Amino acid sequence: MLYQKSATELSELLKGKSISSVELTQAFIERTKQVEPKIQAFLNYDVEDALTQAKKSDERRSKGESLGDLDGIPVGIKDVISVNGSSLTCGSKILKEFVSPYDAHAVEQLKSAGAVLWGRLNMDEFAMGSSTENSAYKTTSNPWNTECIPGGSSGGSAAAVAAGECPLTLGTDTGGSIRQPASLCGVVGLKPTYGLVSRYGMVAYASSLEQIGPLGRSVSDVAMLLKNIAGHDSRDSTSYKIDIPDYTAALKEQKGPWKLGIPKEYFAEGLDSEVADAVKKAIDFYKAQGCEIVDVSLPHTELAIPVYYIVATAEASSNLARYDGVRYSYRSPDATDVVSLYSKSRGEAFGEEVKRRIILGTYVLSSGYYDAYYLRAQKVRTLIRDDFMKAYEQVDAILTPTSPTTAFKLGERKADPLSMYLADIYTISANLAGIPGMSIPCGFNSENLPVGLQLLGKPYGEASLMAIAHAFEQAHDYNKSYPTL
Amino acid sequence: MQYEAVIGLEVHVQLKTKTKIFSRVPYSYGAPVNTLTDPVVLSLPGTLPVMNKAAIDKMITMGLMFDCNIAEICKWDRKNYWYPDSPKNYQISQYDQPLCEGGEVEIELPGSSRNVMGEHKTIELTRIHLEEDPGKLSHFRDYSLIDDNRTGVALAELVTEPCLRSSDEAVAFIKALAVSLAAADVSDCDMEKGQMRCDANVSVRPVGDTEFGIRTEMKNLNSTSNVKAAIEYEIRRQVRLCEQGKKAEIVQETRRWNADKGYSISMRSKEDSHDYRYFPDPDLMPVKVDEEWKESLRKLLPEKPYNRQRRYMDDLGLPYTSASVLVQNPELGVFFDEAVRNCGKAKECANFIVNDLMRELGNAAPEGEGSLPLHESKVSSKHIAELVGLIDQGVISKQIAQDIFGDMFLSGDMPAKIVEAKGLKQENNSDELEQICSDAIAGDPVAVEKFKSGNEKAINAFKGPIMKATRGKANPKMVDEILRRLLNQ
Numbered sequence: 021m022l023y024q025k026s027a028t029e030l031s032e033l034l035k036g037k038s039i040s041s042v043e044l045t046q047a048f049i050e051r052t053k054q055v056e057p058k059i060q061a062f063l064n065y066d067v068e069d070a071l072t073q074a075k076k077s078d079e080r081r082s083k084g085e086s087l088g089d090l091d092g093i094p095v096g097i098k099d100v101i102s103v104n105g106s107s108l109t110c111g112s113k114i115l116k117e118f119v120s121p122y123d124a125h126a127v128e129q130l131k132s133a134g135a136v137l138w139g140r141l142n143m144d145e146f147a148m149g150s151s152t153e154n155s156a157y158k159t160t161s162n163p164w165n166t167e168c169i170p171g172g173s174s175g176g177s178a179a180a181v182a183a184g185e186c187p188l189t190l191g192t193d194t195g196g197s198i199r200q201p202a203s204l205c206g207v208v209g210l211k212p213t214y215g216l217v218s219r220y221g222m223v224a225y226a227s228s229l230e231q232i233g234p235l236g237r238s239v240s241d242v243a244m245l246l247k248n249i250a251g252h253d254s255r256d257s258t259s260y261k262i263d264i265p266d267y268t269a270a271l272k273e274q275k276g277p278w279k280l281g282i283p284k285e286y287f288a289e290g291l292d293s294e295v296a297d298a299v300k301k302a303i304d305f306y307k308a309q310g311c312e313i314v315d316v317s318l319p320h321t322e323l324a325i326p327v328y329y330i331v332a333t334a335e336a337s338s339n340l341a342r343y344d345g346v347r348y349s350y351r352s353p354d355a356t357d358v359v360s361l362y363s364k365s366r367g368e369a370f371g372e373e374v375k376r377r378i379i380l381g382t383y384v385l386s387s388g389y390y391d392a393y394y395l396r397a398q399k400v401r402t403l404i405r406d407d408f409m410k411a412y413e414q415v416d417a418i419l420t421p422t423s424p425t426t427a428f429k430l431g432e433r434k435a436d437p438l439s440m441y442l443a444d445i446y447t448i449s450a451n452l453a454g455i456p457g458m459s460i461p462c463g464f465n466s467e468n469l470p471v472g473l474q475l476l477g478k479p480y481g482e483a484s485l486m487a488i489a490h491a492f493e494q495a496h497d498y499n500k501s502y503p504t505l
Numbered sequence: 506m507q508y509e510a511v512i513g514l515e516v517h518v519q520l521k522t523k524t525k526i527f528s529r530v531p532y533s534y535g536a537p538v539n540t541l542t543d544p545v546v547l548s549l550p551g552t553l554p555v556m557n558k559a560a561i562d563k564m565i566t567m568g569l570m571f572d573c574n575i576a577e578i579c580k581w582d583r584k585n586y587w588y589p590d591s592p593k594n595y596q597i598s599q600y601d602q603p604l605c606e607g608g609e610v611e612i613e614l615p616g617s618s619r620n621v622m623g624e625h626k627t628i629e630l631t632r633i634h635l636e637e638d639p640g641k642l643s644h645f646r647d648y649s650l651i652d653d654n655r656t657g658v659a660l661a662e663l664v665t666e667p668c669l670r671s672s673d674e675a676v677a678f679i680k681a682l683a684v685s686l687a688a689a690d691v692s693d694c695d696m697e698k699g700q701m702r703c704d705a706n707v708s709v710r711p712v713g714d715t716e717f718g719i720r721t722e723m724k725n726l727n728s729t730s731n732v733k734a735a736i737e738y739e740i741r742r743q744v745r746l747c748e749q750g751k752k753a754e755i756v757q758e759t760r761r762w763n764a765d766k767g768y769s770i771s772m773r774s775k776e777d778s779h780d781y782r783y784f785p786d787p788d789l790m791p792v793k794v795d796e797e798w799k800e801s802l803r804k805l806l807p808e809k810p811y812n813r814q815r816r817y818m819d820d821l822g823l824p825y826t827s828a829s830v831l832v833q834n835p836e837l838g839v840f841f842d843e844a845v846r847n848c849g850k851a852k853e854c855a856n857f858i859v860n861d862l863m864r865e866l867g868n869a870a871p872e873g874e875g876s877l878p879l880h881e882s883k884v885s886s887k888h889i890a891e892l893v894g895l896i897d898q899g900v901i902s903k904q905i906a907q908d909i910f911g912d913m914f915l916s917g918d919m920p921a922k923i924v925e926a927k928g929l930k931q932e933n934n935s936d937e938l939e940q941i942c943s944d945a946i947a948g949d950p951v952a953v954e955k956f957k958s959g960n961e962k963a964i965n966a967f968k969g970p971i972m973k974a975t976r977g978k979a980n981p982k983m984v985d986e987i988l989r990r991l992l993n994q
Contacts, residue, residue, distance in 0.1 A: 100551075102551045124551060227787040258787075338583050
């Protein structure tokens with residue numbers, strides 16, 4: 021079936037003209053219509069618009085003017101990334117009526133590469149959450165077991181790929197929001213080095229931590245999408261000036277053997293034994309391939325979660341202040357003056373988790389607490405980064421589980437924020453350190469739920485990181501399994 | 506008991522950059538409401554600020570102008586507060602590391618009359634930092650409107666030490682600031698256009714005390730007359746309270762000046778003061794300010810206004826009345842310097858500029874609009890230099906020069922061309938002049954008698970008829986010589 025093919029395969033088929041973009045877009049539209057009642061990955065999609073884009077792609081190709089390997093391939097967009105003329109809800113009621121008048125840098129890049137933009141994907145409100153249950157609009161299910169969560173916050177982006185509704189999607193990752201859902205849905209997801217992909221047009225939650233990144237069925241799919249969205253953009257002052265290597269070519273060129281680090285802090289209490297077994301098997305695979313496996317220590321690991329919830333919430337409390345009911349966000353009809361306009365609009369339209377983080381962030385920045393919390397957290401953040409830089413003196417990459425457990429049941433942790441926060445315990449450090457990280461499928465547990473292997477790399481070392489992941493993927497067929505829907 | 510006032514000023518100055526501080530939207534005063542915006546100015550979801558280097562250029566220039574210490578790093582902080590004039594509900598500003606620290610501004614106090622130079626003092630600066638201007642709100646009975654044209658305009662906030670002692674010093678400071686910044690092309694400082702806005706912190710204490718009294722803050726004083734009136738009102742209010750034994754009623758508060766009614770009212774007390782929750786803005790990277798950058802701007806610095814005034818008075822011998830006019834308008838000063846460079850006659854140039862040119866500029870402006878800006882005038886410094894040259898060479902008299910000034914201003918023709926076309930060249934033919942002079946002497950025997958009996962001034966009586974006969978073209982110097990010779994024969 022066309023919808024089961026990876027983007028890389030589809031790209032080849034288009035190139036060979038054995039299928040058209042309209043045909044394959046149609047296949048994903050049909051698949052979406054068929055499974056979406058069960059999965060609910062999309063907040064909205066526009067069939068006609070997608071087919072129009074596909075038709076234009078076919079016209080270009082027939083004239084020999086194809087824009088490259090992404091031309092004609094559907095790409096789904098998390099609803100936190102701006103597309104001109106499209107809604108941009110961020111999974112929140114507060115932006116229910118908002119239509120964005122401009123394209124994000126990543127979206128501009130996709131358009132100029134000829135990609136077919138296909139739908140807006142569900143997410144935790146303002147990317148705050150690990151299960152997509154914090155969406156104000158709908159609950160997305162895990163395609164491998166629809167009673168389970170897909171992970172989050174890019175739950176829609178991961179579930180859509182896993183369910184065959186879209187071959188490629190964009191997600192965003194502030195503390196694991198691409199890697200954790202990729203792991204739980206059995207797909208490949210990559211969080212780039214901070215600064216590799218422009219944040220222009222990505223609605224900010226925690227500015228110093230987050231990046232836009234690709235999700236797909238295979239490492240080469242992700243390489244193909246990343247190549248098209250990475251690179252300097254003058255509209256984002258934190259965007260790094262660097263030449264983007266040919267990631268796809270690097271997958272074939274870089275063959276190892278690599279030195280791989282195993283941090284003991286990531287295999288401690290709280291790690292599910294079946295997840296641990298799958299990850300250890302993956303480590304054994306690399307060892308068998310001649311890679312040197314090195315024990316490394318990342319001693320400040322246990323501080324990552326507290327540091328994250330200070331830095332991220334502090335930034336969020338300021339970033340989300342603009343949703344005040346004054347200019348374009350939801351306005352309470354009951355407001356009587358400017359203060360009640362603020363408090364009622366925000367009180368009525370923000371969800372519980374968003375409010376919790378705004379309150380926490382406001383507190384840690386308050387006069388008298390700043391030094392004890394925010395400033396201190398930033399210092400610890402430096403130590404966490406130093407841990408990684410020290411480890412990278414010895415190894416090329418670090419292998420860990422992506423998430424301590426497989427997908428948990430819908431509703432299971434919703435009432436207990438702290439247990440929800442622990443779902444990101446292995447992913448958060450990469451955001452604090454600004455390093456790239458990715459998750460690839462490395463097995464299934466006894467309930468046939470996917471397990472993800474996390475690979476953490478050196479800053480701007482995405483090419484090597486993906487080559488290492490690719491080596492594993494070539495020898496296994498986890499990503500060729502499909503959920504029954 | 507005698508009381509003295511202690512005043513510190515906070516002055517906001519809009520920097521004269523082509524575009525706004527964090528977006529590429531151009532800024533101009535008076536554009537239709539909400540037209541100078543884009544997604545970044547409106548801070549729509551997902552947009553990011555990008556630093557406008559020109560704003561840092563202007564800041565460094567300002568810092569150099571006032572001898573501030575310039576920071577090596579330009580760092581950004583978010584100042585969080587809730588008010589609809591800011592689309593983000595935070596302002597990008599500088600908190601713990603302002604770009605400029607220290608520094609001083611020389612001021613000149615009013616003299617005993619307009620023609621007398623007053624005392625000069627130095628006002629110390631605490632800091633100058635860079636930030637974005639918020640939008641403008643208009644309040645109506647049951648609603649308010651927002652204009653985001655001003656939102657995101659590059660704004661410098663300059664804070665003085667509490668070292669001013671009177672409203673006159675405050676006004677002199679504002680004026681000195683405006684002249685310096687206009688000269689350096691940092692800001693036009695037009696208070697009417699909101700390009701310069703002033704807050705004043707005022708306290709009083711018994712003369713001789715070293716401790717400060719409780720201060721109040723007066724917000725948004727938008728003209729020099731408001732600055733003066735508001736400060737004077739506040740000093741009187743506080744002194745009266747002290748004298749009535751009600752010193753405790755002076756509380757730390759923000760007051761709003763009502764310019765129409767001439768008094769201020771309390772806006773909020775210290776208890777309501779904001780916690781701005783400052784933290785470094787993660788969207789902007791700190792900018793390195795190296796010596797090379799500073800040096801490149803130092804080369805372009807203009808002469809400081811009161812250095813210029815001293816040069817005009819001490820080196821060029823101009824009277825204070827001329828020098829002060831030329832200094833108050835930096836464009837005029839540059840124009841004057843050019844004219845002097847072209848003809849070497851400072852006093853003569855100054856006279857034509859301060860009297861004739863200023864008059865014509867005033868007349869040329871539309872009713873009620875002050876003066877035509879100098880750069881819109883057709884008269885260049887070359888015109889002035891040539892005019893002064895023509896007098897110096899005896900080609901025309903001062904009177905003729907003044908007579909043709911209006912023509913020159915309207916047409917923009919060079920003075921020599923006008924003199925030629927109108928046949929106004931001075932009469933230097935001595936034979937002809939001698940005849941006219943002796944006719945004049947013959948025509949007024951009374952004056953001859955007066956002169957001969959020792960009244961020197963009587964000689965002037967002959968000059969009117971002579972000028973009339975020559976239609977003003979007679980060389981006054983020659984006429985004087987001939988008359989004296991003939992009368993003394």
